[in-house]
Amino acid sequence: MELSERKIKILQTIIRTYLETGEPVGSRTISKDTDLNLSSATIRNEMSDLEEMGYIIQPHTSAGRIPTDKAYRLYVDTMLDDKKIEVQNLKDELEHKAGRMDALLKQIARFLASNTNYATMVSGPRYKSKKVKFIQITPVDEHNLLTVIVLDNNVVRNQILKIDEAVDQELIVKLNFILNTTLNGLDVTEMNLAIIRNIKEQTGSHTKVIDAVLELIGNTLTEDDDLKIYTSGATNFLKYPELSSKSETTELLNAFEEKKIINNWLEATDQSDGSETHDIQIYIGNETKVDTMKDCSMVTATYKIHEGVYGKIGIIGPKRMDYDKVVSTLQSLMTQLDDIFKETQ
Amino acid sequence: MELSERKIKILQTIIRTYLETGEPVGSRTISKDTDLNLSSATIRNEMSDLEEMGYIIQPHTSAGRIPTDKAYRLYVDTMLDDKKIEVQNLKDELEHKAGRMDALLKQIARFLASNTNYATMVSGPRYKSKKVKFIQITPVDEHNLLTVIVLDNNVVRNQILKIDEAVDQELIVKLNFILNTTLNGLDVTEMNLAIIRNIKEQTGSHTKVIDAVLELIGNTLTEDDDLKIYTSGATNFLKYPELSSKSETTELLNAFEEKKIINNWLEATDQSDGSETHDIQIYIGNETKVDTMKDCSMVTATYKIHEGVYGKIGIIGPKRMDYDKVVSTLQSLMTQLDDIFKETQ
DNA sequence: GTTAGCACTCCATATCAAAGAGTGCTAACA
DNA sequence: TGTTAGCACTCTTTGATATGGAGTGCTAAC
Numbered sequence: 001m002e003l004s005e006r007k008i009k010i011l012q013t014i015i016r017t018y019l020e021t022g023e024p025v026g027s028r029t030i031s032k033d034t035d036l037n038l039s040s041a042t043i044r045n046e047m048s049d050l051e052e053m054g055y056i057i058q059p060h061t062s063a064g065r066i067p068t069d070k071a072y073r074l075y076v077d078t079m080l081d082d083k084k085i086e087v088q089n090l091k092d093e094l095e096h097k098a099g100r101m102d103a104l105l106k107q108i109a110r111f112l113a114s115n116t117n118y119a120t121m122v123s124g125p126r127y128k129s130k131k132v133k134f135i136q137i138t139p140v141d142e143h144n145l146l147t148v149i150v151l152d153n154n155v156v157r158n159q160i161l162k163i164d165e166a167v168d169q170e171l172i173v174k175l176n177f178i179l180n181t182t183l184n185g186l187d188v189t190e191m192n193l194a195i196i197r198n199i200k201e202q203t204g205s206h207t208k209v210i211d212a213v214l215e216l217i218g219n220t221l222t223e224d225d226d227l228k229i230y231t232s233g234a235t236n237f238l239k240y241p242e243l244s245s246k247s248e249t250t251e252l253l254n255a256f257e258e259k260k261i262i263n264n265w266l267e268a269t270d271q272s273d274g275s276e277t278h279d280i281q282i283y284i285g286n287e288t289k290v291d292t293m294k295d296c297s298m299v300t301a302t303y304k305i306h307e308g309v310y311g312k313i314g315i316i317g318p319k320r321m322d323y324d325k326v327v328s329t330l331q332s333l334m335t336q337l338d339d340i341f342k343e344t345q
Numbered sequence: 346m347e348l349s350e351r352k353i354k355i356l357q358t359i360i361r362t363y364l365e366t367g368e369p370v371g372s373r374t375i376s377k378d379t380d381l382n383l384s385s386a387t388i389r390n391e392m393s394d395l396e397e398m399g400y401i402i403q404p405h406t407s408a409g410r411i412p413t414d415k416a417y418r419l420y421v422d423t424m425l426d427d428k429k430i431e432v433q434n435l436k437d438e439l440e441h442k443a444g445r446m447d448a449l450l451k452q453i454a455r456f457l458a459s460n461t462n463y464a465t466m467v468s469g470p471r472y473k474s475k476k477v478k479f480i481q482i483t484p485v486d487e488h489n490l491l492t493v494i495v496l497d498n499n500v501v502r503n504q505i506l507k508i509d510e511a512v513d514q515e516l517i518v519k520l521n522f523i524l525n526t527t528l529n530g531l532d533v534t535e536m537n538l539a540i541i542r543n544i545k546e547q548t549g550s551h552t553k554v555i556d557a558v559l560e561l562i563g564n565t566l567t568e569d570d571d572l573k574i575y576t577s578g579a580t581n582f583l584k585y586p587e588l589s590s591k592s593e594t595t596e597l598l599n600a601f602e603e604k605k606i607i608n609n610w611l612e613a614t615d616q617s618d619g620s621e622t623h624d625i626q627i628y629i630g631n632e633t634k635v636d637t638m639k640d641c642s643m644v645t646a647t648y649k650i651h652e653g654v655y656g657k658i659g660i661i662g663p664k665r666m667d668y669d670k671v672v673s674t675l676q677s678l679m680t681q682l683d684d685i686f687k688e689t690q
Numbered sequence: 691g692t693t694a695g696c697a698c699t700c701c702a703t704a705t706c707a708a709a710g711a712g713t714g715c716t717a718a719c720a
Numbered sequence: 721t722g723t724t725a726g727c728a729c730t731c732t733t734t735g736a737t738a739t740g741g742a743g744t745g746c747t748a749a750c
Contacts, residue, residue: 026743039693044744062700062743133485140479140495148493148503150485158493158501235599253598254580371712384724389713407712407731 024064113233369409458578
């Protein structure tokens with residue numbers, strides 16, 4: 001059987017109505033709400049076909065129909081209404097916080113949550129490989145050595161090392177020189193034993209200090225807890241009756257508290273290749289590949305700070321989320337983000 | 346009327362039973378569960394008295410009794426059972442993360458939540474005044490200047506300053522010298538216009554760089570967003586039927602997402618003077634002074650890293666929380682924390 | 691191909707009865 | 721005088737039953 005123009009129109013009405021109300025949609029409602037001028041009986045026949053084709057189901061006999069995942073998929077693929085929502089406030093709001101990436105991302109999560117009434121998450125930018133650009137060791141006082149490491153993405157790490165023995169100025173200078181000449185431009189895989197032995201040979205004694213510094217460098221390059229995740233609006237799940245009672249919703253809330261879980265879900269989505277315009281992707285129900293989200297949909301977008309540095313934005317809501325609004329809002333946001341990141345370049 | 350020994354015993358049984366079950370407690374249950382060897386009729390008479398005295402109420406005629414806030418207050422003041430719970434796991438768990446305050450505090454929140462089944466929060470240490478201990482400016486490359494500020498609490502701040510004009514090595518050295526000699530040991534209130542003029546005079550031109558550095562220092566000393574808040578187990582609220590349905594619970598969950606709200610609540614509690622042993626305080630229902638928490642109780646403790654540097658730990662659950670367990674667990678934790686902070690001193 | 695009509699199904703809601711838990715009161719007992 | 725057995729009463733909970741409404745599928749007629 002084929003999807004006739006008329007079937008499409010009916011299906012669209014069912015979906016739109018269901019998105020709004022969350023209640024099964026009956027034939028009479030459609031008969032009245034469309035401009036098809038068909039009686040409810042005719043609509044019923046068409047609906048029967050649509051059910052057979054797998055686009056709608058009845059929760060029980062004598063109830064209206066609700067869309068299936070297949071219907072939602074069709075909807076988001078072909079029926080999205082380009083609303084051109086303007087999110088003009090954002091840029092004004094952000095202006096005074098320029099330069100602080102964490103505050104910016106947190107604000108984006110908040111902004112999206114309050115504009116869409118869904119739960120949102122923003123993952124901080126992930127750097128593909130981290131290389132050492134600059135190392136400096138400085139004595140702060142007799143017992144404390146300040147170690148600063150600048151990575152090639154201009155991220156700065158520092159730590160205070162407590163030392164037992166005082167270290168004289170000369171050694172510090174020597175150490176700084178050796179570390180910088182030996183390690184500059186290397187990532188963690190390139191710092192092999194040979195290089196480390198080389199450093200130790202050049203510095204002679206004082207292995208304690210060297211060991212501590214090398215350990216810090218290793219930690220800095222390998223740790224991935226610089227991956228910050230910002231969320232907002234998790235309690236929005238409770239606003240939707242079809243979710244609020246479910247046990248999965250508690251799990252969802254929990255995942256939003258343990259942000260790493262959420263991030264795993266987001267990371268499990270397809271890797272964007274950056275080719276599409278702003279790369280907005282929609283996952284409906286089981287398409288998320290996460291069982292806890294089987295009654296939810298997730299809309300994701302990838303933002304790009306500059307070449308090779310990406311982060312993700314995700315909006316999670318009930319399957320009957322307002323896809324039009326979410327996609328439009330996200331699109332508008334992404335355009336503005338492009339500008340913002342260009343400016344801060 | 347006075348609280349006879351017998352009344353106390355009955356009240357205690359009512360409270361204990363209610364803490365466990367969450368259901369109103371009837372006279373027959375008490376008659377059977379205590380060793381008083383009294384008939385339910387006698388218990389009823391006593392319960393009638395206790396109700397008159399304001400310690401218990403009936404949700405409706407023909408229901409058992411539940412404790413009032415007054416009863417809980419009496420309970421936590423005089424009837425707490427010192428369980429001596431051992432939380433031996435904690436120290437082992439934390440061992441390998443020594444020195445990283447944020448990870449430690451997050452872990453404490455998690456630990457408490459999973460041990461008590463309530464929502465927990467830990468506020469990061471707050472430093473009363475921040476003074477400059479050490480400043481260093483270093484050129485990273487032609488366009489980037491790394492500025493590092495070490496505060497007297499050994500907290501390190503850094504930022505990369507983008508500069509248009511290249512700055513020669515000599516100026517950097519001079520700048521570092523001037524900044525350190527002029528600003529060391531000062532807090533933000535002491536950096537007045539005279540001092541700033543003094544610095545500018547000494548450095549001559551290059552006001553752009555100076556301005557940027559001074560602004561950074563100002564920001565670092567005044568910003569209070571170093572106040573981190575770690576939470577865990579917020580979804581535990583949903584485990585308790587008397588809370589899970591309430592609209593206040595959504596607000597609670599929201600507050601745990603917007604951690605600052607939670608922190609305000611915690612800060613609104615009495616200031617500890619550090620005199621009591623570990624300073625564990627219990628707030629029942631409206632004693633929390635927060636309307637959203639009127640059906641909850643909050644147990645707080647103040648931890649001390651060293652003189653003048655405190656943070657707070659809070660456990661929030663239903664009014665019928667297991668006070669014995671929470672207090673014991675917290676006490677045991679605080680003792681261990683004392684050790685941990687002593688070691689890292 | 692469309693539609694009116696009708697029997698049918700299922701849910702939601704209200705109503706009612708019965709069971710159970712718990713109380714307060716009274717009268718009797720030690 | 722304190723304690724207790726007994727009993728009537730209240731209120732909630734639970735299950736059964738009825739009723740109205742919404743929606744359907746099918747058939748027959750247009």
